[in-house]
Every structure is written in C-alpha cells, then in structure tokens.
Amino acid sequence: MSYAIIARQTGGTDVLKQINLDIPSPKEGEVLIRHTAIGVNFIDTYFRSGLYPWPVEKDLVLGSEAAGVIEQLGEGVSGFTVGDRVAYTLPNGAYVTHRALDAKHLVKLPDDISDEVAAASMLKGLTAHYLLHRSYAPERGQTVLFHAAAGGVGLIAGQWLSAKGVNAIGTAGGPQKCALAAEHGYGHTIDYRSENFVERINEITDGQGVDAVYDSVGKDTYPGSLNCLKIFGSLVNFGQSSGPALDFKLSDLAVGSYSVTRPILFHFTAEPGYLQSASDELFKMITSGKIKININQKFSLSEAVKAHDQLEGRKTTGSTILLPN
Numbered sequence: 138m139s140y141a142i143i144a145r146q147t148g149g150t151d152v153l154k155q156i157n158l159d160i161p162s163p164k165e166g167e168v169l170i171r172h173t174a175i176g177v178n179f180i181d182t183y184f185r186s187g188l189y190p191w192p193v194e195k196d197l198v199l200g201s202e203a204a205g206v207i208e209q210l211g212e213g214v215s216g217f218t219v220g221d222r223v224a225y226t227l228p229n230g231a232y233v234t235h236r237a238l239d240a241k242h243l244v245k246l247p248d249d250i251s252d253e254v255a256a257a258s259m260l261k262g263l264t265a266h267y268l269l270h271r272s273y274a275p276e277r278g279q280t281v282l283f284h285a286a287a288g289g290v291g292l293i294a295g296q297w298l299s300a301k302g303v304n305a306i307g308t309a310g311g312p313q314k315c316a317l318a319a320e321h322g323y324g325h326t327i328d329y330r331s332e333n334f335v336e337r338i339n340e341i342t343d344g345q346g347v348d349a350v351y352d353s354v355g356k357d358t359y360p361g362s363l364n365c366l367k368i369f370g371s372l373v374n375f376g377q378s379s380g381p382a383l384d385f386k387l388s389d390l391a392v393g394s395y396s397v398t399r400p401i402l403f404h405f406t407a408e409p410g411y412l413q414s415a416s417d418e419l420f421k422m423i424t425s426g427k428i429k430i431n432i433n434q435k436f437s438l439s440e441a442v443k444a445h446d447q448l449e450g451r452k453t454t455g456s457t458i459l460l461p462n
C-alpha cells in the first residue's frame with residue numbers, strides 16, 4: 138500500500154487530504170521509486186492555492202522534489218538498476234510514498250549526498266544554479282541583492298554567491314533570520330520588516346545601487362527592488378511569496394534602462410543535459426563543503442498541512458522535508 142497527500146480542490150491547507158493508493162507499476166521507460174524524503178517548496182503552496190494552474194481537474198498530488206530508491210524497472214529502461222538512489226524535481230506529484238516516473242527525470246545520487254539532502258536541495262539548489270548562472274550571472278566583485286535570504290533558496294544562493302566572490306546583500310524577516318543569512322554568505326543583511334531596504338541599499342552601496350536583484354517576494358518588494366538597481370541593472374523576479382506583482386509596467390524599466398526576467402526552473406531542466414550538468418555542479422558544491430544544506434524543519438508526510446502552515450506563516454528557515462513512514 139502507498140499513500141499520498143492530495144489537494145481535493147484549490148484553497149487553504151484544509152483542502153489537503155491523505156488518501157491510500159495501490160503501489161503503481163512502472164510503464165515502459167518508467168521506474169518505480171520508493172520515496173525516502175520529499176522536499177517542501179513554496180511552489181507547492183501556489184498549486185494548492187490555485188495561483189498556478191493545475192494539470193488535472195481535481196485531486197492534485199502536490200510536491201515538487203523527492204529522493205528515493207528504485208524498486209522496479211519498466212520495459213526499456215537503461216542506465217538505472219534496482220537499488221539505485223535517485224532524486225528528481227518536477228512541478229507536482231511528489232507527496233506520495235511510491236511513484237512511477239519516466240527515468241529521464243532522474244539523477245543518480247553520489248554516495249556522499251544523503252537522500253534527505255537531495256530532497257532538500259534538488260529544486261532549491263537547481264533554482265539557485267540557474268538564477269546565478271543563467272538569469273543573471275554576476276561576476277566576482279559585483280554586488281547583488283537577494284530577498285528572503287534565510288529561506289530555502291536564499292541560504293543556498295548566499296553561499297553560492299559568496300563562493301563566486303560576489304558581494305551579496307540579503308533581506309530577511311527579523312533579526313534571527315538576518316543572523317542566519319549572514320552565516321551563509323551574505324556580507325550585509327537587512328531586516329526588511331523593520332528597515333527600509335531601499336534606503337539601506339543606498340547606504341551600503343554609497344548611492345551606487347546593485348547590479349541585480351533576485352526577488353521572489355513579489356508584491357511587497359518589487360517596486361523597491363527596481364529602486365535598488367544601478368543604471369542597466371537587472372531584476373530577476375522568480376516568485377511571489379507575498380503575492381504576484383500585478384501592476385508591473387514595462388515603462389517602469391525606463392528609469393534606468395533596466396532588464397527584467399521572470400524565469401521558471403522547469404524550462405531549464407527541460408533543456409537537454411541541463412538537469413545532469415547542473416546537478417553535478419550542485420552536488421560538487423555540497424560535497425566540497427562550499428554549500429551546506431540546512432534542513433531546519435522535518436515532518437512526517439502525513440503532516441504536510443503543518444509544513445505548509447509554517448512555510449506560508451514565514452516561520453521556516455532553510456529547507457523543509459517530509460519523511461514517508
């Protein structure tokens with residue numbers, strides 16, 4: 138027997154339900170994975186609330202990253218064997234104990250990457266990878282602002298920026314989160330709940346502004362984010378944890394000949410070779426000790442409601458995982 142956490146319909150955490158399922162059989166090209174750890178991500182809350190459109194009419198299995206062990210191979214699968222430890226990131230379907238999945242989505246885990254670390258970092262770490270290498274690739278000595286710096290993506294990004302020699306400034310909600318961000322690569326931190334971050338950026342950069350802003354908070358931060366940029370600066374808006382930035386106008390960019398991009402991880406992972414090469418780089422950063430994955434909240438899979446409440450309530454730092462049992 139297997140069980141899953143599904144959203145019956147869009148809404149608050151009350152729409153989440155636990156259901157029993159038969160263990161699926163892998164079809165041609167698929168493998169059966171027994172999940173050992175499942176990541177919780179803000180994107181899961183967007184699907185649950187209905188902010189992001191559903192790929193099915195009802196009963197959506199949430200969850201966008203997981204690690205586990207291959208228990209069965211479908212016809213025609215090559216390159217994997219029963220017992221391999223693997224991980225993946227996809228928009229939905231991970232809040233379940235067992236999953237049959239096309240093998241093309243999987244990466245094998247090196248011995249020194251634990252299942253929990255993989256489940257806590259596939260989606261968040263690959264997001265940090267594409268943000269800092271593709272969306273806007275800052276050079277050594279440049280200065281950038283990263284919002285929600287103590288979050289799952291934020292703590293990974295701070296360490297990666299620091300390893301690249303970039304001056305990273307992070308915002309976070311409250312002194313404890315700021316202190317945590319400062320321990321993970323951010324040379325300056327701003328408590329954007331009590332300080333005006335535009336004024337602070339002005340002070341820290343002697344009125345120069347930053348080369349780029351990575352903004353996943355959206356509604357509450359994006360007008361200020363534009364005001365922090367240097368002339369020709371770049372705004373990377375990659376999320377909306379405070380709500381979508383609905384009143385953005387292209388003419389807002391004219392103030393400083395700014396560039397803006399609104400990327401999504403799954404377009405990058407769909408590119409041939411990207412999933413494997415970016416995962417290799419991420420795992421190398423982790424095993425070399427340059428990036429530490431902070432799993433600061435662990436719940437049972439059956440407690441997904443608690444995990445969503447804490448994430449949306451701004452009560453988490455670093456990564457959150459669910460453990461099937």
Ligand code: NDP
Nearest residue numbers: 178179288289290309310353375376377378379401402451
């Ligand atoms: P986080 O751990 O960063 O959690 C979100 C954080 O956003 C909160 O902890 C909180 O930090 C901050 N926040 C600010 N305002 C609010 C608000 N009104 N309500 C709730 N939180 C708020 O989440 P993840 O690491 O999972 O994701 C970070 C962001 O990156 C999300 O917006 C997510 O959607 C986005 N993302 C985008 C991807 C893409 O490809 N486009 C892929 C992966 C993630 P604080 O208290 O410090 O303000």
